[in-house]
Amino acid sequence: MYIPKFNQVTDAGVMLEFMQHNAFATLVSLHQGMPFATPIPFVVESTQRLTGHMAKANPQWTSFEQNGQVLIIFQGHHSFISPTWYEKHPSVPTWNYMTVQAYGKLRVVEEPEAVKELLHALVSQYEQEWKMEELPETYLHGMMQGIVAFEIEITRLEGKFKLSQNRSQADQKRVVEALGASSNPSDRAIAEQMAKHLEKQ
Numbered sequence: 001m002y003i004p005k006f007n008q009v010t011d012a013g014v015m016l017e018f019m020q021h022n023a024f025a026t027l028v029s030l031h032q033g034m035p036f037a038t039p040i041p042f043v044v045e046s047t048q049r050l051t052g053h054m055a056k057a058n059p060q061w062t063s064f065e066q067n068g069q070v071l072i073i074f075q076g077h078h079s080f081i082s083p084t085w086y087e088k089h090p091s092v093p094t095w096n097y098m099t100v101q102a103y104g105k106l107r108v109v110e111e112p113e114a115v116k117e118l119l120h121a122l123v124s125q126y127e128q129e130w131k132m133e134e135l136p137e138t139y140l141h142g143m144m145q146g147i148v149a150f151e152i153e154i155t156r157l158e159g160k161f162k163l164s165q166n167r168s169q170a171d172q173k174r175v176v177e178a179l180g181a182s183s184n185p186s187d188r189a190i191a192e193q194m195a196k197h198l199e200k201q
Contacts, residue, residue, distance in 0.1 A: 009160065010159070026075070027040050031063040038054055043122050050104070051121065051149070052150060056146050088171065095162070098162070099159075101157070101160075103155055115144055116140075163190070173198065176191045
């Protein structure tokens with residue numbers, strides 16, 4: 001993706017934490033010569049490996065063997081930025097946002113025990129009160145027949161946090177103030193991230 005240097009995130013630890021906090025991401029691949037995208041909850045194990053699954057009825061997976069190169073888009077908070085918040089004029093509206101994109105090679109996991117392990121990791125990540133072990137084995141087996149599990153070896157990570165870094169500190173502070181006063185949780189989250197960035201300047 002296009003990333004101006006002042007928006008670029010290079011810290012692998014920061015990108016890992018971001019992916020883990022925004023693990024419901026979009027898997028993009030080529031299917032029959034066209035881009036195909038599916039929203040999926042991932043288990044982000046490290047900056048080298050992701051796991052997940054999709055419905056077997058989803059045709060996207062049928063192209064993985066032919067072309068396993070995939071893109072996963074982890075999207076965080078985002079906010080509209082009004083030019084009226086800036087000290088300097090003329091200015092134009094823009095959008096602040098945070099995203100990490102992972103590129104990698106996908107491999108379909110077929111071994112039943114390995115599939116169970118991947119599902120267990122996903123359930124454990126989000127569910128505290130219910131466990132897979134509560135399911136009858138025949139029911140679990142039937143459900144597993146309806147999915148395709150996979151793992152992705154990450155070959156490249158790109159992080160972009162567009163947080164008005166190209167503006168003056170005065171303008172950034174005004175944007176933080178405006179977003180912080182918003183009733184929109186995403187606006188306030190961007191304000192918080194911008195404030196952290198300002199502290200490091």
